[in-house]
Amino acid sequence: MTASYPEPGTPPSDLLRWAMAQFGNRFVISTSFQREGMVLLDMAARLDPQVRVITLDTGRLPEETHTMIEMVRERYGVHVEMVSPDASEVERMVTQHGPNLFYGSVPERKLCCQIRKVRPLERKLKEVDAYAVGLRREQSETRESITAVSEDRGKVKLSPLADWSNEQVRAYIAEHNVPQHPLYEKGYPSIGCGPCTRPTLPGEGERAGRWWWEDSADKECGLHFTPSGKVLRTVDVLLEQVLQPNA
Ligand code: SF4
Numbered sequence: 001m002t003a004s005y006p007e008p009g010t011p012p013s014d015l016l017r018w019a020m021a022q023f024g025n026r027f028v029i030s031t032s033f034q035r036e037g038m039v040l041l042d043m044a045a046r047l048d049p050q051v052r053v054i055t056l057d058t059g060r061l062p063e064e065t066h067t068m069i070e071m072v073r074e075r076y077g078v079h080v081e082m083v084s085p086d087a088s089e090v091e092r093m094v095t096q097h098g099p100n101l102f103y104g105s106v107p108e109r110k111l112c113c114q115i116r117k118v119r120p121l122e123r124k125l126k127e128v129d130a131y132a133v134g135l136r137r138e139q140s141e142t143r144e145s146i147t148a149v150s151e152d153r154g155k156v157k158l159s160p161l162a163d164w165s166n167e168q169v170r171a172y173i174a175e176h177n178v179p180q181h182p183l184y185e186k187g188y189p190s191i192g193c194g195p196c197t198r199p200t201l202p203g204e205g206e207r208a209g210r211w212w213w214e215d216s217a218d219k220e221c222g223l224h225f226t227p228s229g230k231v232l233r234t235v236d237v238l239l240e241q242v243l244q245p246n247a
Pocket residue numbers: 058060102109110112113114116117192193194195196221
């Protein structure tokens with residue numbers, strides 16, 4: 001990475017402008033079409049409607065996310081690049097562990113996220129030098145230390161909304177009439193795969209509905225944070241069994 005990075009505190013739109021000028025077609029916005037990702041997409045499309053947008057089509061997305069993708073295509077005219085998992089890896093995983101393995105144990109859940117999210121994203125990121133995501137520090141304990149610009153997997157990773165509040169996100173959406181995912185209206189504050197996301201109860205945290213059957217300490221999918229310790233080692237073993245079933 002040879003680019004000199006923008007100063008801390010650079011406004012999100014200026015960060016996106018910098019990345020689009022610096023990296024051109026080798027910059028993408030990676031989004032699951034939650035509010036934060038839609039703010040980034042809206043900002044970037046105002047700068048250049050040809051901006052590349054990628055999303056992980058895990059094979060377990062709720063129907064409402066497909067509806068949202070159609071809304072985005074129509075509103076912004078972008079071709080959302082759908083990134084799918086390797087079909088043979090999914091076949092072997094669900095044959096070995098069942099289609100709903102995520103409910104069985106934390107390592108099995110993280111194995112599913114590895115096969116359906118992390119590995120497809122890593123494959124897609126080989127096409128680019130930089131990408132932007134909608135992470136915010138106040139979303140959860142695991143996100144408290146993210147910075148607006150970092151390096152990850154050998155790429156420049158932008159989190160332009162790192163220090164934005166939920167209120168700032170909502171204010172931007174209201175001001176610019178940004179489309180919102182249909183599941184927000186049904187009580188989902190955070191949206192992921194269908195079987196792993198539920199609406200939250202009053203007083204629960206923003207990500208309490210993600211993998212709600214697990215402890216809160218490590219509720220990430222591995223896209224942004226690596227599982228640690230025993231879980232990581234167990235996931236590695238399970239992953240090896242999926243990738244090399246006859247080894
Ligand atoms: S969120 Fe659930 S269904 Fe989606 S990849 Fe992770 S474990 Fe699998």
